[in-house]
Amino acid sequence: MPPTMYLDGRFRHPSSPATIPVLDPTTEQVYDHVPRGTARDADAAVRAARRAADGWAATPQSERVALVRGLRDVLAARADELTSAVVRDVGTPVRVARALQTMLPIGAVDDFLAAAEGIEERRAVANSLVYRRPVGVVVAVTPWNYPLLQIVAKVVPALLSGSPVVLKPSEVAPLVPHLLAEAVDAAGFPPGVFNLVSGLGPEIGDALVRHPEVDMVSFTGSTAAGLAVHAAAGLKRVQLELGGKSASLVLPGADAVAAARATVNSCLLNSGQTCLALTRLVVHRSLYDEAVEAAGATAARFTLGDPADPATKQGPLVSAAQRDRVRGFIERAAADGARLTTGGAHAPDGVDRGFFVRPTVFADVAPESELGQEEVFGPVLAITPYDDVDEGVRIANGTRYGLSGAVWGPDPESAGAVALRLRTGQVDVNGGRFHTAAPFGGVKSSGRGREFGRAGLAEYYELQSLQL
Known part of the structure; x- marks a missing residue:
């Protein structure tokens, strides 16, 4: 150039x-x-x-x-x-x-x-x-x-x-x-x-x-x-x-596996370097174990490597500073008591160069913890349980951000009603897709x-x- x-x-x-x-x-x-x-x-x-x-x-x-x-x-x-x-x-x-x-x-x-x-x-x-x-x-x-x-x-x-x-x-x-x-x-x-x-x-x-x-x-x-x-x-x-710290809220009766898979795909898109990524999975306790298992399994299937290789599903982060910052979040989350289910801060196996970070999933993340509150901007998902819908909405709304979000429910009507309670600029309902004809932006x-x-x-x- x-x-x-x-x-x-x-x-x-x-x-x-x-x-x-x-x-x-x-x-x-x-x-x-x-x-x-x-x-x-x-x-x-x-x-x-x-x-x-x-x-x-x-x-x-x-x-x-x-x-x-x-x-x-x-x-x-x-x-x-x-x-x-x-x-x-x-x-x-x-x-x-x-x-x-x-x-x-x-x-x-x-x-x-x-x-x-x-x-x-x-x-x-x-x-x-x-x-x-x-x-x-x-x-x-x-x-x-x-x-x-x-x-x-x-x-x-x-x-x-x-x-x-x-x-x-x-x-x-x-x-x-x-x-x-x-x-x-x-x-x-x-x-x-x-x-x-x-x-x-x-x-x-x-x-x-x-x-x-x-x-x-x-x-x-x-x-x-x-x-x-x-x-x-x-x-x-x-x-x-x-910035954003967008929550994917899974309601009772929802398809927890579909919700977890879609949330992981959103979180890890572009190596997690996406402002509207769904980086928190907030799940009703009746579906929690199922969602945690599905999220970990989905993340584990992301293949790291050269982004020019069609087999690669996750490339590097953009810089050494970004890689080190994300690894710091992972190390502190583990120290804060979150349960690591997939990934971690150590370098990926077989990768000797490039700014790579393992796709990482934490369960049992406290809503008030650093990982529950702050934008990581990397391939790291935080999963948190809740006991009733009002609590789930409070957790979803409980950060300083309000850029995006998702609600998964047993039907579009119930999911849509809860989506309107989220303080965020856009909400995906049961997997609704982003497009550029609708307004996009944040609150808070x-x-x-x-x-x-x-x-x-x-x-x-x-x-x-x-x-x-």
Whole structure:
């Protein structure tokens, strides 16, 4: 990957020759370098976006939609390249990477295009006409775990709304963002409408968030980092998608085996590096032993290895720091008295390199313990029993997070009734699948605002009323 950024419609060298090494999480070897951008680069990107803002806002919606549709087609044509990039950058197994990391984001573009239909039509309210106007210059700060999906969730609605955007992706996974910039360039967007910078969050990221010419900041990452972004942004509009500790609540009469298997698959997806992963299995005591056995057996079948190998079901974590952090959670959970049923903190057998962590399941996890409360962001499931449904709901709601969740019941009606009692942005009912046409986002310390679909697109508009 050339050490360039995409500013004002073309690839350019940054203001500083400094770079950041990029490690392959499977081999632990440096395979690339990404520019270490500065506040000067941030300023150049924001000013390019500001120069483009008026013209892009005045561009008819039909033209903006046509350009985004063209971007979608370029991404689809380069699906193989995007998939290979995320396998190397993130370590997502190739057996799921194409569907999860490439085609799901492309489908999200389709959902945004559908949501754009009619969204800018003015509304009459009494003696007023209400218009949607572009929010202005947007800074999008995205993480490494789902690089294309998180970029699409922010960049596409900004572009559709008529708002130019500056993208600052994670320096840990730079290949996909660079391919996205090439796709934007190929699609023919006007100069300054999309800009890509790279570097460290405390350096170029902070400069972007604080820049006075920025109107909106959309950030995905940890809750701690989100709080820092919110404080630095001042009175700008801020959209935050943060951490989670989502519970899968199994009600009396539910299929405990199906619930346990689905919860493990969610927890271990992308090596547990998924914000909406179901990482707590909260089970009625009458089904507890059955669920614990099924969860352990399911996790034990996850094959670790090279993510480029189609036989691999779980790849490495993204970095040594992430691996060590997750192993620390496992060691402390065992010391806290949780019962290890599968996995553990020791290195996987036969693996002498790569940032791997065994798929791990703990039973008898106290709801108030560290493992019962804190986001691990790794392949670790906590199982907790309860005695009545009210207690189960209290346990499910009993963390500072509220991003996702699941309820399993004997029928959709009873499960749905309990799902409405969970304080979380979305709930899967009896295995309902995630999709990108519905709003996604959190409550409590899991964020503010919504992404995807019409609600996600609406975040990038301001409402203006004309009183007649």
